[in-house]
Amino acid sequence: MKSKTIRRWSFIHTWTSLICTAFLLMLALTGLPLIFHHEIEHLLGDAPELRQMPADTPHLDLQQLVAKAQAHRPGDVMQYFGWDEDEPNGVITIMAKTAGTEPNLSHTYMLDARTGEPVAMPSANGGLMMFILRLHVDLFAGLPGKLLLAFMGILFVLAIVSGAVLYLPFMRRLKFGTVRQEKSTRLRWLDLHNLIGIVTLTWALVVGVTGVVSACADLLIAAWRNEALSAMIEPYREAPPLTRLAPASQLLEIAQRAAPEMQADFIAFPGTRFSSEHHYAVFMKGSTHLTSHLLTPVLIDASTLEVTAIAERPWYMDVMGMSQPLHFGDYGGMPMKVLWAALDVLTIIVLGSGLYLWTARRRAAKPLAVAQESAP
Template identity: 75%
Template structure:
């Protein structure tokens, strides 16, 4: 590689890395506990404590559970209702002052599906894990924070690609995985920085790209609403406001009939950003480990319970649905989480060593300039 080309790539790598490194260090540090959020919640006693009851105790119907949720939070309305993957007798409810209240002002809790008893979920509404999540997702700045982190993620991808380009000629001079332990600390750290960087290359690319996609979630959901959803609810554009809705009892049965072989994941109630002012939206998912992250929304008229549409998933919503669990290593159970955590720690070392190398080089240049002067 020609020297001027190396200088260009080195410039790109240095400044793309420097601009995003502090943000990436924050994301790596906050992401570490988020990888184990289920395990941490359990250890802290923040998981719902379902009572022991005889096996096979029947569940209340859906409308009874909705009423129990709204009774637990007087003055609030249902936004979303979902099923707990880890507890067959548990369901999740999200309520807020209005159906359109933004997510950070909503309240999440569990319900015992057999009794309708409400069970608090402290970590879903505040505390250490919520602080980690908000810092990781939006820096407590909502959409501007998400877009800033998306931009930092793009810079991170540029830094990874430029670093790989620079490492190619470096490998021709030294054997792979060589660390020159007999050289100066800066040289040893440079070798370690390059080695760990190339070993974690695929993982950091995956996490970086999925992080950018996840950070753009609000924009993708808005695009979905303005594209697929708006066209489906066009006949309701001039309909009078919904003054009452049909009971939710049959929603799952109706949605299952429209999507054979799929199971319900969550229900968006009328007025939320995943539905319309006149519809329930039942989000169905596949039965395999992969397709369980892919949603097919079934729009059901909230007054008549007639199916309005089964909405085809646009590619960008599939990308969003699959990127979020992949970002945190939620596809492969505890072994994959441990692998993700180890790679996260190695990434922290790469980021920290990059800052160290830049600072040492900068200090050496200053010293050289002073001697010359």
């Protein structure tokens, strides 16, 4: 590789790394506890716990649960019902002042599906884990914060690619894995920086790209609403506003008949950003670990309970659905979480060592520059 080309790639690697390092360190440090958020919530006592009842205790139907939820929070309206794989007798309930209230202002809790009793979910509405999640996701700045982090993620990907390009000529001079212990501290850290960087290359690219996709989730959802959802609800464009909703009791059965090979993940009530003003949207998921993150909405007329559309998923919604759990290592249980955590720690070392190498190089360059200026 020509020296001019190397200098160009070195310039790209240096400045993309420097610009995004502070943000990436924050994301790596906050991402570490988020990998184990389920376990930490249980440890802190923030995970909802339902009271013990006989295993064959029947569940209330959905309309009965709606009534229980409205009685618990009479000033709010229903936004979503969801189901958690870890608690089969619980129904995650999200309510707010209006159906269109943005997620960070909604209130989340769990209803016992057998009795309708509300159970608090502190970590979903505040506390340590929510603070860490908001810092990791949007810097408490909403969409502008997400877009800033998406930009930093793009710089991170460029830093990874440029680092890999620079590593190729470096490897021609040294055997893979060599750390020159007899050299200076800076050179030892350079060898470690390069070694750890190349070992974590694939993982860092995966996490970087999926992080960018997740940060753009609001834009992807808006595109889905403007394209796919708008086409599906076109016949309702001139329809008058709903004055009453049909009971939600049979929504799951209706959606199951429409998508028999799938199971319900969550229900979006009319007026929310995942439905329309005239529809319940039951989002169905596949039965395998991979397809459980790919959601297909079944739109049900909120006044007649007729299925009006079974949406095809746009490719970008599939990408978003697969990116978010992959970003946090949620695909393979505890072994994958431990692997993700170990790679996260190694990435922190790469980021920290890169910053050290840059400052050490600048300090070493200053005396040389002074000597050149003072030379006759």
